[in-house]
Amino acid sequence: MGKIILDLGCGRKKYDKAIGLDKAKLPEVDVICDLNKGIPFKDDSVDQIYTYHFLEHCDDLVFLMEEIWRVSKPNAKITIIVPYWTSIGAFQDPTHKRFFTERTFDYFTKEPKRKRLFYSDYGFRCDFKILKIKPKYAPFFSWLKFLPFKRYHLGLVFLNIVQELFVELEVIK
Numbered sequence: 001m002g003k004i005i006l007d008l009g010c011g012r013k014k015y016d017k018a019i020g021l022d023k024a025k026l027p028e029v030d031v032i033c034d035l036n037k038g039i040p041f042k043d044d045s046v047d048q049i050y051t052y053h054f055l056e057h058c059d060d061l062v063f064l065m066e067e068i069w070r071v072s073k074p075n076a077k078i079t080i081i082v083p084y085w086t087s088i089g090a091f092q093d094p095t096h097k098r099f100f101t102e103r104t105f106d107y108f109t110k111e112p113k114r115k116r117l118f119y120s121d122y123g124f125r126c127d128f129k130i131l132k133i134k135p136k137y138a139p140f141f142s143w144l145k146f147l148p149f150k151r152y153h154l155g156l157v158f159l160n161i162v163q164e165l166f167v168e169l170e171v172i173k
Helices: 061-071 088-092 104-108 139-146 151-157
Strands: 005-008 019-022 046-052 072-083 128-137 162-171
Touching: 005 061, 046 061, 061 072, 104 128, 104 162
Parallel strands: 005 019, 005 046, 046 072
Antiparallel strands: 072 162, 128 162
């Protein structure tokens, strides 16, 4: 049997070679389900998960991250793309329920270097290794890379410099 790849909340555009899950009945959707109630796959059965601009719509991020962890095999790769908290894309959609920063996913890892003194340990079941967190800058601001300081700092202060976050995680079990 081949690798099982899931695209959570795929909508009208599904990740290549993935099984598309969504609550909307669309041609690209392979499994119609409400992901707010769980991911309808067995424990430790999924090799890879991809989600593009979906997590900001879910009711309970902690529950969904625990579900992603539950269905994933050890060392499974998780790719997440979400709107950045200072982008207009994060705020304009009335169905968005949460915002994401570079530190949001620190709460879902047990890596000591990622845990800060001010982070509480909420006892989440899941554990992910953070492989990459990369901001995607608006094309207009590409010239900022020539400045003697990091564009990242401007993205914390000004709107629409950073449009979205690209996050890669690895499941730790």
